[in-house]
Amino acid sequence: MIKRIALLVVIFTLNLAAPVSAAEDGIIEGLVVNGTEDGSSIANQEITLDTHLHDAEVALTTIETDSEGQFIFDGLSTEPGYSYLVKLTFQEANYSSEWLSFSQGETSKFTEVTVYDSTTSDDAIVVAAAHTIIYIVQGVLTMWDYFLVENRSDLTYIGSKEVTPTPGGTRETLRFSLPEGASELQPGGDLMECCFYHSEEDLIDTIPVLPGAKEIHYSYMVDYSSSTYTFSHEVNYPTASFDLVVQGEGTNVTGDQLVAQEPMVIEDIWYNHLSSPELALGDILDIHLSGLPSGVDNQQTTLWVTLTLALLTGGFGFSFFVRKKRLQPVSPKGSLQHRSQRLLGELAQLDDDFEAGKIQEEKYRNLRSTKKAQLIELTQGPKDKRGNG
Secondary structure (H helix, E strand, O other), rough: HHHHHHHHHHHHHHHHHHHHHHOOEEEEEEEEEHHHHHHHHOOOOOOEEEEEEEEEEEEEEEEEOOOOEEEEEEEEOOOEEEEEEEEEEEEOEEEEOOEEEEOOOOOOEEEEEOOOOOOOOOOOOOEEEEEEEEEOOOOEEEEEEEEEEOEEEOOOOOEEEOOOOOOOOEEEEEEEEEEOOOEEEEEEEEEOHHHHHEEEEEEEEEEEEEEEEEEEEEEEEEEOOOOOEEEEOOOOOOOOOEEEEEEOOEEEEEOOEEOOOOOOOOOOOOEEEEOOEOOOOOOOOOOEEEOOOOOHHEEEEEEEHHHHOOOOOOOOHHHHHHHHHHOOOOOOOOOOOHHHHHHHHHHHHHHHHOOOOOHHHHHHHHHHHHHHHHHHHHOOOOOOEEEEO
């Protein structure tokens, strides 16, 4: 009887111990690759594993890559709730893998982290598409700016000019002009709260610009006190296309280098639409609005501005605009414009499906990246790989 009890105790103890051992046999191995043609060596780079449990950071482990850029982290928990991020800093720019987690029964993962040589030249930075959407409430213009920024080289742009005053010599990487009197700035897209600054005239981002594309959008408010308002839009980067959309059937809109397009009517609201196929660095667009509603209804203004900012900050402004563009006369099938409109529509629908919970985040991110890359390829046409030093 005593022997039987002892045997049960041993079995019970082993059963308790087994899951712990199995749960800590996870391995993440991978490779750091330099995506720059004839790029610098990635040997002996410090690389860190960031461990999270239920979205809370619990550990940081740092090792070095070998001479080929390979690395391995072992002794990792494979329990549900654990997730891992591989990250490193290379030539003053930060890079990371996707978040990694172990499925049931899985004990190993592989990831590849691509880095690039850095440059202080912004010659390869362009804007593939830009939109400014203006919503009008009595006494207030709520503006939403969207930029599809592309780095067309195989070098990461880390900036050349320091932002002052900032600690540690933070560099400016992107700059966008703001109209005089802009307030209540709300960032969106790839802008991060930690890393952008704004003055009375400009919004400045400090995140390095990797090869490929990133979306920048933000909203702000401008007060007006008469039936007319004029502001200047400075072009900070060569821009392949620019659209200006302004609410208000009774509002007249004119602008240098802008061509009036067919107006839009969205849910019984009239929008003026002007565009320019191409803008050069340094161009100044003087945009004039007239016929603006006068008088201020403070209660209505507060309500509409609050709702508008909420929609724009969530990215719905761009989706709203794109959905409307799908109702415009269709370009001939197979044409560049037709294909671009189709991809813009698919991007908008994808955003809608994600917001409605119809698609998982990982699948959403992958599909969106693929379609965005296709859109960029259409807008820029054939290109040669270009490096800048």
